[in-house]
Amino acid sequence: MQLSAIQLIAVSQLLLRLSVLFCIWSYLAAISLAGEKISLDANWKFRLSEETQAYETMFDDSKWQVIQLPHDWSIEQSTDPQALAAGGGGFFPTGIGWYRRELVAPDEWRDQRISIEFEGVYRNAEVWINGVPLGKHPYGYTPFRYDLSKYLKYGEANSIAVRVDNSEQPNSRWYSGSGIYRHVWLHVNSSVYLDERDISIQTELISETEALIALEVTVSNNSPGRKSLNLVTDILDSDNETIASDTISCLVAPHSQANVARSITIPHPQLWSPDTPDLYTARLRIAEGDQVLDNTSIQFGVRTIDISATHGLLLNGKSVLLCGANVHHDNGPLGAAAFDRAETRKVEILKAAGFNAVRTAHNPPSIAFLDACDQVGMLVIDEAFDGWAAKKTPNDYGIVFHECWQRDLEAMLRRDRNHPSVIMWSIGNEVYERGNSEGLAIAKAMTKRIKELDSSRPITAGINGLGDKNEWSELDPLFDKLDVAGYNYELQRHRLDHLRSPSRVIMSAESYPQDVFANWKAVDEFPYVIGDFVWSGLDYLGESGIGRVFPSGERVMPHWEGSHYPWHGAICGDIDITGWRKPLSYYRNIVWDRGEMLYMAVKVPSPGKNEWQLSAWAQPNSLPSWTWPSHEGDELTVEVYSRYPIVRLYLNDQLVGEQLTSKEYEFRTEFKTTYTQGVLRAVGVENGIEQEEMVLTTAGKPSSIRLLPDRSTISADGQDLSFVTVEVVDDEGRVCPQSEAIVEYNINGPGRLAAIGSGDLATLESYLANPRHVFQGRSLVIIRSSDAPGTIELEACSTGLKSANTTIRAKNLVN
Incomplete structure (x- = not known):
């Protein structure tokens, strides 16, 4: 049979298409066998119990609670004045918990390298596979992995068991949470593989036309044969376009x-900078001939860091002043559970409040938090430890410090060194060894190891004084081991220290909230003082009672003395645990000149006629409200913060007074006026012209509820969250700060209530309580999606108030 020319052409085209399809199929097949990272967050079973045999493969867990990670069992319980964690742990119960789940390992994995990664477990995690112990990880804040390959039963189900022991208390000075509170992953690689922890991407040089990046990669070969390989790297921009290979x-x-090094x-x-958080992606793959054996992607930013006492901190050659916040790891009503959306929202709130830097007090944060800092534009001081070998609490990390510090420090650096947001490593906080030879030896060993893994970033630590009997200058040898000297509540010493050590670069690693003006004046005027980090940016759980105010005549009790129950958290933050900014947050932003120009608040009337007493970390007890029932005719104090040189205060369009608010007056003033219902206006004046005003209007009787979701569309992945602000309002829609209404929440559709909370850290209500009181007219409801798409409907009801409804769509979103 002979084919015509047309038929021959058609056959040739068909064969060509089949050949192309075969090549594509071959390539995709190779890719599918390489570099899988699988979430293991779903389908865990949990029990809070001191079981002794729960690691066994055939153990009966049929009656255990089914949960999805991240999970913090402590936040699910009510506070208890007898809790062993005491006030430091927020009076939350702790204990021992077990987690179990099945893992089906397909036959295709038989010749692969299979490992399990835990991003964070608090604490003393022990892991078993099919009854075989894999190891124990004491530290609650660093990731760890185990190789499962030789223990798996391929083609059938395998049993994973995790015992978490947080029973030895107290072991933390703040709320730690309990359980597998960060993500868990399964890594499936060939015997020749890339480990993202062994990839380093650093910026060497930048100019207007190009940047030179240094790429260091470790290629591992666990096979019995020698391998001739190609390492291929593609650099993609934010539009996913390849710009270099x-x-x-x-x-x-x-x-x-x-080890491979490339430029x-x-x-x-x-x-990359806080103002322009542009990111690149390095896609790396290892190939043997045409077969791709493994691949991975690393996100990074192009940026340089330089520090000196002469020029301060330079980011990409430009001076940057650190407007900083100390931030603990909890997510308020969610406890320690590190949901990606909660971590991103936290960073967004901090940035909106004017912060451009955070110190991760006092431990490595979650990966999601650093990813958010990269994407939103937030500088990070990444802190490894609170204390060293000398213990601050009876059962803290000091027990295992000498055994574990190097492993945990390396885990932090290998995980975090490619994040452009991370600009400094911190090796400790107020360590008890700070004034002796042991402390110097530890600092020397830590800084040496850090420089071996990453020489591109400066090293710091938060250091406080040695007490009245010791000279501050005795700390000079320790500061000499650091690139940046972190002063905790000691910034007033900077002038004399500069005369003694003129090359020392200083930052205020912790400061009292009310020291904002004095500290920023030093940062603004002296280049060797590069920033101020307030304690703290956010309210947090644990360290109960710090930041309290006390009525006149009552003893001001430090948070470390006695019991502050029912207080279960710290109220020293600029922002409360629901994300609501307090008046001091606006004052700080005005001092920093970060955009806001005018703000007004009213001091809460104290019992009797005397002033509130402020503890060391307390803020003035003020609210942005002109609603003070039962105070008609009383004299109230109005605080006004302003970048304008003059402010005027009007009450019901009558001038109360005019005051100066320039820098000489620290951008603030006070007015006294008699309370009467109506409209209070603060007006900023420049060159005799009224430029801007802030208005507070007396709220009427509470009449209804308002629901304000931060996002109306979320991902149907069982992980995404919508944060719904709840407000009790009057007929005109004004928030009623006098309301403490009890609100009940009903939810329908593919979602559930993850937590309910308010800014009240002295409440006895749990964060799963429903109904729950609002506080100062506000509350927060957190909705968690399920794995199913659909419409989630939230209803809020309260006796005597008009109900409210809101709708949230859960969709199968693609990143």
Whole structure:
């Protein structure tokens, strides 16, 4: 049979298409066998119990609670004045918990390298696979992995068991949470693989036309044969366009590793900074011939850091002053559970409040938190430890410090060194060894190891004084080991210290909330003082009672003395645990000149006629409200913060007075006026012209509820969250700060109530209580999606108030 020319052409085209399809199929098949990262957050079973045999494969867990990670069992319980964690832990119960789940390992994995990664478990995590112990990880804040390959039963179900022991208390000075509170992953790799922890991407040089990045990669070969490989790297911009590529060949001996170093040029780089958080992606793959054996992606930013006492902190060659917040790891009503959306929202709130930097007090944060800082634009001081070997609480990390510090420090650096947001490493906080030879030896060993893993970032620590009997200058040898000296509540010493140590770069690593003006004056005027980090940016759980105010005549009791129950948290933050900014947050932003120009608040009337007494970390007890029932005719104090040189105060359009608010007056003033219902106006005046005003209007009787979701569309992945602000309002829609209404919440559709909370850290209500009181007219409801798409309906009801409804769509969103 002969084919015509047309038929021959058609057959040729068909064969060509089949050949192309075969190549594509071959490539995709190779890719599917390489570099899988699978979430293991779902389908865990949990029990709070001191079981002794729950690691066994055939253990009966049929009656255990089914949960989805991240999970913090402590926040699910009510506070207890007898809790062993005491006030430091927020009076939350702790104990021992067990987690179990099945893992089906398909036959295709038989020749692969299978490992399990825990991002964070608090604390003393022990892991078993099919009844075989894999190891124990004491520290609650660093990630860890175990190789499962030789223990798996392929083609059938396998049993994973995790025992979490947080029973030895107290072991923390703040709320730690309990359980597997961060994500868990399964890594499936070939015997030749890339480990993202062994990839380093640093910016070497930048110019207007190009940037040079240094890429260091470790290629691992666990196979019995020598491998001739190609390492291929593609650099993608934020639009997912490839802008640079690199290929290098390498030979890797059996059961060994090869270290590869490359320099790659990026044309016309978009530099990362808080104002322009532009990110790149490095896609790396290892190939043997045409077969891709493994691949991974690393997000990074192009930016440089330089510090000196002469020029301060330079980011990409430009001076940056650190407007900083100390932030603990909890997410308020969610406890320690590190949901990605909760971490992102936290960073967004901090940035909206004027902060451009955070110190992760006093432990490595979650990966999601650092990802959010990269994406939103927030500088990070990444802190490894609170204390060292000398213990601050009877059962803290000091017990295992000498055994574990190097492993945990390396885990932090290997995980975090490619985040452009991380600009400094911190090795400790107010460590008890700070004034002796042991402390110097520890600091020397830590800084040496850090420089071996990452020489691109300065090293710091938060250091406080030695007490009245010791000279501050005795700390000079310790500061000499650091690139940046972190002063905790000691910034007033900077002038004399600069005369004694003129090359020392200083930052206020912790400061009292009310010291904002004095500290910022030092930052603004002296280049060797590079920033101020307030304690704290956010209210947090634990360290109960810090930041309290006390009525006149009552003893001001430090938070470390006695019991402050029912207080279960710290109220020293600029922002409360629901995300609501307090008046001091606006004052700080005005002092920092970060955009806001005018704000007004009213001091809460104290019992009797005397002033409130402020504890060390307390803020003035003020509210942005002109609603004070039962105070008609009383004299109230109005605080006004202003960047304008003059402010005027009007009550019901009558001038109360005019005051100066320039820098000489620390951008603030006070007015006294008699309370009467109506409209209070603060007006900023410049060149005799009224430029801006803030208005407070007396709220009427509470009449209805308002629901304000932060997002009306979320992902149907069982992980996403919508934060719904609840407000009790009057007929005109004004928030009623006098309301303490009890509100009940009903939810329908593919979602559930993850938590309900308010800014009241002295309430006895749990964060799962429903109904629950509002506080000062506000509350927060957190909705968690399920795995199913659909419409989630939330209803809020309260006796005597008009109900409210809101709708949230859960969709199968693609990143």
